[in-house]
Amino acid sequence: MSEDEKNPAREVITDYAQAHFRYFRTTEGTVYAQKNGHPVARPIRSQGTTGSHRQELMVGLFNDGVGVFNGTSLKEALDLIEALALSQDVQPTHIRVAPGYDGATWLDLGRDDGQSVRIHPTGWDILTPDPREVCWRRTQLTGELPLPATDTDGKGIDLLLRLTNFATAQTECLALAWLIGCLGPSVPVPAPFLTGPQGAGKSTAGRMLVRIIEGMTGDLRRAPKDEENLITAVAAGWVTALDNLSHLAPDLSDLMCCIVTGAESIKRALFSDGDVVRSRYRRPLLLTGIDVGVIRPDLAERLLPLRLERPRVRRTEAELWTEFEAALPVILGSLLDLTVKVRATEADIPTDLRMADFAHLCAQIDAATGFGTLPAYRSSLDDLNDDVIEGDLLAQTVLKHAATLDPGTETRMTSSEWLHCLTGLYSGDELRPLPKGWPTTGKVLSDRLKRLQPTLAARGVLIDWGRTKEGRYIEMTRRPAVPPHEQQSMP
Template structure:
């Protein structure tokens, strides 16, 4: 009789006690044939199948299993597992056979089965859960629980409580995206404690909150082992972390090279519930602001502050009660969720539906609060983009044009100006930037859209500033019932609303300029002379020797297209001849198609005229040309 090798003995041992299966991502795992259906990865640390087989081999043979024999046996088992149909593995929460499940993570293998009819703790008919080194047991939830004790631990205002409850309910629903909860507040508001409590309520871990990952690889390692990931004390959000958090909300995926192989790949695909804490993240990018759920924490009075030795024993008492109350609320929400209809769906519409269901069950107004937060975040996120802020400062009338024309308009003509970081340098970058920011701009009140491409297949934009300025002060509207502002005897409202004109696309020195709709009025020379310059131009802007280029470089916001008052008005101290004031006469337009009369130049002329005006002596009968 041929003596069996150690590898064969290990394979037979594994076959007798375990069943190998395959996950949907191709990973092979093992499940005990008898007892609690825990899942074991083939390789890894102390919870792997390799460790279990090494322990059993020593118990049977009285000697340690050869390392090569273990490796050969696992390779055979992995091959067998690849022949199986793929199955879904869940981490902490899952959906199986029409019910939602919450893994208690204890040695009994039990889980909570949650439906619209209620919830129950059971060990029958469970889905397959995987556990990691970060999986800590949950206490068994209490019947007739209550979520109200949660607010004794979190200093959250009443307006934001429905938002957090809806988020906690959504953490029990694994098939919907979850917004990133941002816990913000000054020092002493208990941000870290709040992050720990929210994380431990559904997915307790030995590391309830952790520092921000240093790179994308660190994020995959940290997020792959927990359902809820809490990042503590963030001060800024880098671009790569912003993208990573957005992907984790909607469903992240990554590919890594398998260790000790030349071409083997490991696929990481997951969706996570994320919490971030910090005093202030500053202006975040628009895609992250769309997925952010900000919650402002109030400062804890000194007479209500608790030390650690008092806080966490109290939490251990309240956690089963709060968890039971959360499950009660979740069951009611699941019951009404199919009937929820939103008139308009904001970003993170799945969460908004859960929030609307919570409002229906509890009689709260969380959805209105959520929409209000979204608008504020959109405005704040735009401040992080210098190009959009420059556009906001320079644009007062509607713009229509290509990305190249938009870049030319927003970029100051001053040669001394240097572009800030993240400023686009070419039209293609403007197109990419605008496509990313246009949805956020709409949320902030802008009228912005990408127009259908014309015959030249060039991207064009239509942009109008919001009715409210960035600082929240309403801009002048064209409401005829509103009282007019009068300055120097001239109605400012009527001056700004005397109609719009469509300017043809002009070409000067080979450069194409935008076709624009502007508020520049067609007025007579006499009418222009009776006015002063707008408030955005100081007295230094109208000195007799200043060129048009210098005026355009002014940091103040300009109308587009610019009015004649702003760029072609006479100086306040005009040259005189024999006591008679002279009239400015600007250089002739270089565009042969331009038919504008003197002092009514097209925008192309005004942007490119580099010469100083000539002056003519005004008489009652005629204009007599004078010397430059």
Template sequence: MKSRLGENPKETDVQKLINLGADGVYFMDNLGEAYVEITEKNVRRSLKVNSKAYKLFLHQRFYNATGKPVSLEALKQAAYHFESIATFDGKVRKLSRRVALAKDGRIVYDLADSQSGAVIIGPNGCRAYKNGPGIFHRTTNTAPQVWPDFDEEHDLLKLLSKHFRTQLKKDLFLLAVYIVSCFIPEMPHPLLVLAGEKGAAKSTSMRMIRAIVDPARTDLLSMPNSTDNLGIILSNNYMPGFDNLDHLSPERSDLLCMAATGGSIAKRRLYTDDEEVILQLKRCVMLNGINIVVTRSDLLDRSIVIEFKRIPPSERKDEGEVWDAFRKDLPQILGSCLLLLSKAMAIFPQVELAEKPRMADFARWGYAIAEAMGKPGQLFLRAYNENQQCASQEILHNNPVAAALLKLMEDRREWESSPTALYTALQDVCMRNAIRISGRNWPESPNALTRRMNNLRSNLEQAGLFFESRKTGDRKIIITNEHYKPVSSLSLKKRRRGKMNP
């Protein structure tokens, strides 16, 4: 009896599966993972060969062709065969999450809908079309995006002001520039840190920002306990948003730094001893908390902190009402972001910054985006610089080491001593000024103190404190206060008499 495939009835299920999957395009991604491009109803998509999704696809084809299910073992063997084809016969193709850079320099944005829609953005405009290129890998958390409204140009700041309640007007401008920049692939992006008291709609704002850039089935994520799990989340989400944080460990801070500026981590492949999986990270990461959760200076230098206002009871709305209004505006918001990016792409080649801050690529693109919005690029640079300075001040006042150093040096031009003597002096300062020295933020030894000071170096230098550690002979730490202004003896006497404000 012949099978429905019209093949030899003695043919094994594995051979049938191989025949059924022969029309797939097998290739390797740039990290060495085997993929297949399949076409269903004229819609192309790329799947990992060993993924559950591809095995389900093969199972469905087998059932439609034979009228019976196929064993999991046969699926595994067929997938192994296709993996070898991808490895040894397939070409290498770079896959991206949500946003990709085309060979001609234009940007491709994945709408990830049932029609595999995409938007091409170039310096001459934007165009949305169906059945986009198979250059995107969509994870189980990837959700479809609305089609952008390009019918007319809308004021992005005006649209965003309807849905985001930032403490400062300039922060809304900074937020708008940041959101547009998130559509630029292969560029280091600052972390977006949302802060504000309870009831300031931080979580809702984060969900809306993600809905604009990278819609997800689970849009708010909890910070995992292990760095391996954090690496997987960062790899699988173009714009992961971590909700309601109160602390970041040094290990997680280091991984988030890598995610902002770009890097790769390796982890052991499941059920193997020596095979590795490479996870490539360059993401638009968001964090929120009642307080500013970023406390390490290296991560703060890569962050934008936006504070939100508490919503008064008289202005609160039902969640459904809030989201209905936002979804109504979303096509216009998305269209406005992409059109502004198109204009910025035409401006960007002419942008040269006299002074480049940390995250220089973002600063240069931010300048171009501001100009595309009809605002001076210098206005963006000033807002960005002030934002970083304010965040740095927050760390200096909330970090006990920084607070103690500032107090120690407020009436001194210079300090020179051994690390042990400095450690003792700082403890004494903390005791006299009620600065808490218990807990994880206070170093346990003089050696740990110098490491903490190195982590705070850029923040302390902004406050005028410069230090060096000399290792010739007895180790010495020298601190210089560039903001120190000597007070005359006459002024001191007047101060003591209360005749002069301190």
């Protein structure tokens, strides 16, 4: 055969790749490769040391006797494949959980054979999903889960609660609600904050909750020092767990709010061009610590405090984790059984809570089991409001002033007049010095009140803003007290 009749190496590679792999692009423009009949997809541009599509393609070419090719040929072939894939249909990729057809959701077990759990209100099954229904994206943070046990009769839930040190039954209900929420790909869940005295097993309980979803390789991490590193860690996994927090800086607090409810990060792709890389993220977040100091109101609405107590009997780490690993298939099976039962149950959606989807999930759990999860969630938010008020002298001063107002009467002043009024109330007759961070202008006061608005409303003080011909004003109203017989009928 003459040289002219031989196919160039790049054409041989391209023909093989298109015969054995499916190529598609995501909404962000990233091109992925998916082996025929297999749900795991890998970005073709990945240069990772393990599991990259480049390596997958090289191994396939060698094992099938096609040949061994140099890097130039592979690059030219992949460049052509990427260009061709940009005109194909768009399909999203998912980490750990994904929506499916007919109202089902999927849980990736992280197995090489692609077996996953299909969760539907009628039941759950272990199946290999259709590659066009689910495309799994895996990273080094994607651990392997054991095959969940069937017919557990709820024993796994009892095993989990026996291994942890949650202080109350209400706390246990909220922990279970969070785990069920983690199995939903599109519903934001508040971040559990595991707290308690030293030696209460906060880190151990946090690891257990994480490993039910992420496998035995899942672990807690120290909070990164900058936003970019935290976003990178969040985008590469499903559950992000930060251990031993002692302080929440304003920037970290704001970023946690974005992680819980979802946001997008954009950065430049290369220094040599003007293209950008988009990274969307909304992930379950878990925190542990004894005390993080002052909690900002917007983060407080997205937290789920879970208090632990010191165990009466200590056990070795080796004994504890050996028992947990052996029980994990049963725990996971029981959690899936409970999830199916909850999703098949209808319940009213509470309309007065910010995390309405999670509140609805709590209501479904109560309707399915009678646990009392929604009242426990309301109580936890009430405790967090107390924490916010205790750490904010301005909030305390506003509540002190509101106590002097007639219920239902609107009081309007400009922001500067309110600043003068509240400053005088705080200083008192003894003219005590103002604390650090006290508002210095009407604009700063107005901004602080906007952050405190939900917290103050939970204590019966309504803040609103408006404008007249004379200028802008801030309105404060003390809500009338609700009679006890009406409180019992409130949602």
